[in-house]
Amino acid sequence: MIKYIRIFSLISYSLIMLMGSMIPIPFIFWLGFTVFDFGNIDQLFAFLGITGIVLNVMKFKYDVAISILSIILMITAVASRLIYVSVEALNYPAFTIPFYTFITTQILLVFLKLRIKANHMS
Numbered sequence: 001m002i003k004y005i006r007i008f009s010l011i012s013y014s015l016i017m018l019m020g021s022m023i024p025i026p027f028i029f030w031l032g033f034t035v036f037d038f039g040n041i042d043q044l045f046a047f048l049g050i051t052g053i054v055l056n057v058m059k060f061k062y063d064v065a066i067s068i069l070s071i072i073l074m075i076t077a078v079a080s081r082l083i084y085v086s087v088e089a090l091n092y093p094a095f096t097i098p099f100y101t102f103i104t105t106q107i108l109l110v111f112l113k114l115r116i117k118a119n120h121m122s
Contacts, residue, residue: 002112009105010056013074016102017094018081024094031077042080049077064113071106 014028031053034046052073060066078099082090090096 002109005105005109006056009102009109010053012098012101012105016078016098027078045077045080048073052077064110064117067110067113
C-alpha cells in the first residue's frame with residue numbers, strides 16, 4: 001500500500017502545473033530544464049527538488065527521517081517558485097489540486113511508516 005501511495009504522491013508532485021507565459025508546464029519539466037540552467041539560482045532549488053524525489057524513491061534504514069527530509073526538499077523547490085509570483089497567481093486548480101494531493105499523501109506516508117515502525121518495535 002505504501003508503494004502505491006508513494007507513486008501517487010510523486011505523480012501528483014510531477015503534475016503540479018506552473019503557469020508559463022502562454023501555457024502551463026508540469027513541474028517535473030521545470031525541474032528537469034532548470035537543473036541544467038547553469039548560473040541561475042533556480043538551479044539549486046531544482047537540484048533540491050530532484051534530490052527529494054530520488055530520496056523518496058530509495059529505501060533507507062531511517063525511512064521516516066529520510067521521508068521528512070525528502071518532503072522538505074521537494075517543497076523547497078515549489079516554494080522557490082512562490083518567490084517570483086504572488087500567491088493569487090497560483091490559485092488555480094492545476095496547481096492547487098496536485099500540490100495539496102502531494103502534501104496530503106506525503107503526510108499519510110510518514111504516518112504509515114511511523115505506525116509500521118511502532119508495530120515492529122512492540
